[in-house]
Amino acid sequence: MDLLRFTTAGSVDDGKSTLIGRLLYDSKNTFEDQIEAVESFSKRRGDEHMDLALLTDGLKAEREQGITIDVAYRYFATPQRKFIIADTPGHIQYTRNMVTGASTANLAIILIDARKGVIEQTCRHSFIANLLRIQHVVVAVNKMDLVEFKESVYHDIVAKYKEFASRLDSFVDVTFIPISALNGDNVVEESTNMDWYKGPTLLYHLENVYIGTTENHVEARFPVQTVIRPQSDAYHDFRGYAGRVAGGVFKPGDNITVLPSGFKSRIKAIHTATGELTEAFSPLSVSLLLEDEIDISRGDTIVKTNNQPEIGQDIEAMICWFSERPLHTRGKYLIRHTTREAKALIREVRYKVDINTLHKVEDDLSMAMNDIGRITLRTSSPLIYDSYSKNRTMGSFILVDENTNETVAGGMIV
Amino acid sequence: MPSYNITHLQQLESEAIFVLREAAAQFDSTALLFSGGKDSIVMAWLARKAFHPARMPFPLLHVDTGHNFPETLTYRDQFVADLGLTLKVASVQESIDTGRVREETGHNASRNKLQTVTLLDAIEEGKYDCCLGGGRRDEEKARAKERFFSHRNDFGQWDPKNQRPELWNLFNGRKHVGEHFRVFPLSNWTEMDVWMYLKEEKISLPNLYFSHDRKVFSRGGTWLADSEFITRLPSETLETKRIRFRTIGDATCTGAVESDAATLDDVIQEVATARQTERGTRSDDKRSDSAMEDRKKEGYF
Numbered sequence A: 001m002d003l004l005r006f007t008t009a010g011s012v013d014d015g016k017s018t019l020i021g022r023l024l025y026d027s028k029n030t031f032e033d034q035i036e037a038v039e040s041f042s043k044r045r046g047d048e049h050m051d052l053a054l055l056t057d058g059l060k061a062e063r064e065q066g067i068t069i070d071v072a073y074r075y076f077a078t079p080q081r082k083f084i085i086a087d088t089p090g091h092i093q094y095t096r097n098m099v100t101g102a103s104t105a106n107l108a109i110i111l112i113d114a115r116k117g118v119i120e121q122t123c124r125h126s127f128i129a130n131l132l133r134i135q136h137v138v139v140a141v142n143k144m145d146l147v148e149f150k151e152s153v154y155h156d157i158v159a160k161y162k163e164f165a166s167r168l169d170s171f172v173d174v175t176f177i178p179i180s181a182l183n184g185d186n187v188v189e190e191s192t193n194m195d196w197y198k199g200p201t202l203l204y205h206l207e208n209v210y211i212g213t214t215e216n217h218v219e220a221r222f223p224v225q226t227v228i229r230p231q232s233d234a235y236h237d238f239r240g241y242a243g244r245v246a247g248g249v250f251k252p253g254d255n256i257t258v259l260p261s262g263f264k265s266r267i268k269a270i271h272t273a274t275g276e277l278t279e280a281f282s283p284l285s286v287s288l289l290l291e292d293e294i295d296i297s298r299g300d301t302i303v304k305t306n307n308q309p310e311i312g313q314d315i316e317a318m319i320c321w322f323s324e325r326p327l328h329t330r331g332k333y334l335i336r337h338t339t340r341e342a343k344a345l346i347r348e349v350r351y352k353v354d355i356n357t358l359h360k361v362e363d364d365l366s367m368a369m370n371d372i373g374r375i376t377l378r379t380s381s382p383l384i385y386d387s388y389s390k391n392r393t394m395g396s397f398i399l400v401d402e403n404t405n406e407t408v409a410g411g412m413i414v
Numbered sequence B: 001m002p003s004y005n006i007t008h009l010q011q012l013e014s015e016a017i018f019v020l021r022e023a024a025a026q027f028d029s030t031a032l033l034f035s036g037g038k039d040s041i042v043m044a045w046l047a048r049k050a051f052h053p054a055r056m057p058f059p060l061l062h063v064d065t066g067h068n069f070p071e072t073l074t075y076r077d078q079f080v081a082d083l084g085l086t087l088k089v090a091s092v093q094e095s096i097d098t099g100r101v102r103e104e105t106g107h108n109a110s111r112n113k114l115q116t117v118t119l120l121d122a123i124e125e126g127k128y129d130c131c132l133g134g135g136r137r138d139e140e141k142a143r144a145k146e147r148f149f150s151h152r153n154d155f156g157q158w159d160p161k162n163q164r165p166e167l168w169n170l171f172n173g174r175k176h177v178g179e180h181f182r183v184f185p186l187s188n189w190t191e192m193d194v195w196m197y198l199k200e201e202k203i204s205l206p207n208l209y210f211s212h213d214r215k216v217f218s219r220g221g222t223w224l225a226d227s228e229f230i231t232r233l234p235s236e237t238l239e240t241k242r243i244r245f246r247t248i249g250d251a252t253c254t255g256a257v258e259s260d261a262a263t264l265d266d267v268i269q270e271v272a273t274a275r276q277t278e279r280g281t282r283s284d285d286k287r288s289d290s291a292m293e294d295r296k297k298e299g300y301f
Helices: A016-026 A032-045 A052-056 A060-065 A092-103 A120-131 A151-165 A202-208 B008-026 B038-051 B070-083 B092-097 B115-126 B191-200 B264-273 B291-298
Strands: A002-009 A072-077 A081-087 A107-113 A136-142 A173-178 A221-228 A240-244 A255-259 A264-272 A275-277 A285-290 A301-304 A310-321 A332-337 A340-354 A359-361 A372-385 A396-400 A407-413 B030-033 B060-064 B087-091 B130-132 B149-152 B180-183 B212-219 B222-225 B239-245 B255-258
Touching: A002 A016, A002 A092, A002 A120, A002 B008, A016 A052, A016 A072, A016 A081, A016 A107, A016 A202, A032 A052, A081 A092, A081 A202, A092 A120, A092 A310, A092 A407, A107 A120, A120 A151, A136 A151, A136 A202, A151 A173, A173 A202, A221 B008, A240 B008, A285 B008, A332 A372, B008 B038, B008 B130, B008 B180, B008 B191, B030 B038, B030 B115, B038 B070, B038 B191, B060 B092, B060 B115, B070 B087, B087 B092, B087 B115, B092 B115, B191 B264, B222 B255
Parallel strands: A002 A081, A002 A107, A107 A136, A136 A173, B030 B060, B030 B130, B060 B087, B130 B180
Antiparallel strands: A072 A081, A221 A240, A221 A301, A240 A285, A255 A264, A255 A301, A264 A275, A264 A285, A310 A372, A310 A407, A332 A340, A332 A396, A340 A359, A340 A372, A396 A407, B149 B180, B212 B222, B212 B239, B239 B255
């Protein structure tokens, strides 16, 4: 069984939580006691019928206000696949949550209210999915019941979206599905109200969409997390560099270079607790043993000698700002990139993106919470990186405020 | 072109090992919270793998309510001996004896809530800045919002509305003096994943998880085991039932389910067709709609 991680994006009343509730409920991934809890809460609040959205609302304030505040992770499985859903809130002030949810997803479901069509918020959600380099997108045209299941409404939306999305270069495939989350049309069960639609239901698509591998198996990268040195007689000379393969394939005998030092060696063995491996690829966690004793520690990256990443202190990146305190140009932050930590000086904000119109903003360069923009920064020690579009792990970083320890930004190296 | 696909269990294992190594690298002093339940068993198993062939660089910490099933303690001691681990025990009884907490009274009394004080005292005493927990996001609605690296203020409290965003695999474990982190390597596992992994790795479990005959009585819709720690009401009569436990916690609040599942395969079959959530038998979660959220805000596991 394989694993598909997806995120959902939609505006406040597009019925995102209802859709997820429906997906869980109709695919028989809910339990009686959960349903009872939802029913009794719905009743207490005076809802007409059971509100499936409550299945995904976790915090007290969310249930009371009927909104989603934070990313919630949901899990379900069918005989084909295991799914992890990052359910993210739609409000503009929660852009940061959408970015968070999308950062680990392979697929995004973008919800559109059939009555409203492609609106600013649709563009914003799509822009974020594209920024985070999500390749697979489902556009779920929801609330078809409220437009009398009209084919023409659906087709207009499809045409409008296609026109807009042609600019989004990360999308490899975009699938459109007309649904009604409230009534379950085309979510798990085929709709009997839209004979004109011949495509798959949402669940069928999620179960069968070919994700291939979103991992990069070409450029071999291994950021070292920690060094394993057992203090035991049996493993006296053992020195394992523990980490998770971030790209490519490593095999015993491969010529490697350690960055930033530039020392060269060869892989002696790939160690795991259950035995040696003949190859290691992303995203496996292993320990590499080398032929030579060289000085390697956390934050170093082992790469194949014939294919090396970028190394440098001047970084250009797109960032999303998370903190209530705005970005301080010329300010210093901590940067965490792979397993490395350094100081970073923000040199310049080149532009911000108006995420509703997708226009560049160059006259107001203050980055406040939920703003997305392009910056340059200089780090106190070199980063070993690839561009984010080549490799998500090697191209992503976070900025941390040293005074508050808050995570204030997420960044993608251009 | 060779295929580099791995199963969802391999993905989860690799992710958990990555998180365990990050915790070891980012914190000064870590403890692995161990209850003898299946999730903490899997976590300890993964921790052993993550640092192999070195010993895992942290002790197990058992917050002992004193109301254990004896089988849990037998298993715990054997597990610790077999894997050559270090075990520390923080005792709720001691917190009661020294007056740190007051025992609940009444027939529904439980030491579940008291554990929080004992745990926080143990964290302070052991100077731990990180506690690894076996919590999973699929367990409970408040846990669905939990981070891998979950910040706790200097009162040990969780602030669910103000959590640090967690992107990609970048974990921010920075903290001020007195604060600590709870780290949950099994965040993305489901109950089914845990069972399938136990089977694949051939990990032995306390026999409480498998069907056996036991004297039980019915309370609040679940079967509770007869035990010296629970006072039965006159109307609560004992019956012998063939049962097993889906979760193992304190004997006073862990309910049993009627079951014939005697092997891991049987259990997996049963979990696959279960109509109740795993914690549906936990009376500690049923005290209110937000019982878990409220306890977590106070510093619970």
